[in-house]
Amino acid sequence: MKVEEALQILKDNGFKYTGKREEMIRICAAEKRYLSAKDIMERIKELYPTLSFDTVYRNISTFVELGILEETELDGEGKFRLACSADGHHHHHVICMECGKTSSLPGCPMNIMAAVPDDFEVTGHKFEVYGTCKDCVSHTN
Amino acid sequence: MKVEEALQILKDNGFKYTGKREEMIRICAAEKRYLSAKDIMERIKELYPTLSFDTVYRNISTFVELGILEETELDGEGKFRLACSADGHHHHHVICMECGKTSSLPGCPMNIMAAVPDDFEVTGHKFEVYGTCKDCVSHTN
DNA sequence: CCTTAAATCGGATTTGTTCTGATTTGATTT
DNA sequence: AAATCAAATCAGAACAAATCCGATTTAAGG
Missing domain, CATH: 1.10.10.10 (Winged helix-like DNA-binding domain superfamily/Winged helix DNA-binding domain)
Incomplete structure (x- = not known):
């Protein structure tokens, strides 16, 4: 956006x-x-x-x-x-826990995961991968 | 556990x-x-x-x-x-936003997702599906 | 038992966030 | 351009979750 x-x-x-x-x-x-x-x-x-x-x-x-x-x-x-998901297709992020920097992940696990138990009405989901970005690893800031 | x-x-x-x-x-x-x-x-x-x-x-x-x-x-x-992941294999949950009830999901998207950008050192991830469980839908409590 | 470090208490403090009532400001109308 | 009005902002109070602190109690080992 x-x-x-x-x-x-x-x-x-x-x-x-x-x-x-x-x-x-x-x-x-x-x-x-x-x-x-x-x-x-x-x-x-x-x-x-x-x-x-x-x-x-x-x-x-x-x-x-x-x-x-x-x-x-x-x-x-x-x-x-x-917001960036709004732009194109729905996707998720890797997030650096040090600085908050993000990088997009291709695809969404909801498409490929087996069905959710049918005693739940799904209203949303969250898939986030956490890590440390290159900058924060090297500088240890 | x-x-x-x-x-x-x-x-x-x-x-x-x-x-x-x-x-x-x-x-x-x-x-x-x-x-x-x-x-x-x-x-x-x-x-x-x-x-x-x-x-x-x-x-x-x-x-x-x-x-x-x-x-x-x-x-x-x-x-x-x-903790329940500790018991057997690593897995994730559907969580009812009303009452917190959980149900296990088979598998983990990390296995099937394409690789994470290599400028991140992955330290963790979160995959949660949110919804309303049958009880909370019907009772609207 | 005695001792000691760990656990608990109770209340104060901190932190992130929201609320409230008064004031200011952007957009619309005269 | 001035008047109007609702929306936006301000400053600080209030709030809720979580943590910290010094004093007291208690579990576990000698």
Whole structure:
């Protein structure tokens, strides 16, 4: 997803344009990486030093609801990245536990796994591979 | 895993036997279901009405470290169940988002997925299917 | 028993997140 | 361009899950 697309989605859904929202989206678009609310706060401080964390959290929820951001939960913290599954085909990620960097995995195990027990109505699934990316292995940062 | 096994693991690793620990394990062994720390607290209140949540949390961590409990995170909360992957072969679960009930899935997608990008050192993975179990669908409780 | 390290208690603290009420701002209407 | 109004933001309070802390109790081995 691109920044312009995301802004269009906001507009189409009757949300107002604000520089803060655009900047939040830009920050997420800048890296193929899961960011925490805190990460976003840090990065946005340069442009909007007084932005309150309420605004960050509220906008994040809006973005997630609109499918602009994808969410996961690592180490008891919500982490977010610009939606990419929306673009093309549904897929999953390898995620670096150090820095949040992601890389796409081809395909989805739901297609190939044997059927789910029929006493469950499936509403979703999560497949994530965890690891350490090359950068984080070498630098041990 | 059985209660006796779990107690043996504790002993083998130099942890003391306490009735509270045994009861916590019994509670988890009683259901094929993920429980939150709060759930465990509630259930243990019958036998040990004054148990402090510090003890519950600390023991849970110990159990997870020793492989007695398996952990996942749902709705921003840690959830725990008696380890079962340890018993036989590695596998995954369907989890009811209402009540935490689980059912085993055959196999693991890691076996059949194409290779992970080689700029990641894989340290783990998570594959969970979410849904609503028959009971929770019908009762809408 | 005695001793000692481990376990527990109870409450304070921390952390991530959400809520609240007052204020500001973007978009629309006059 | 000014007025209007709902939406967005602010600042801090409130919240929930989890952890930390010093004091007390207890299990296990000598």
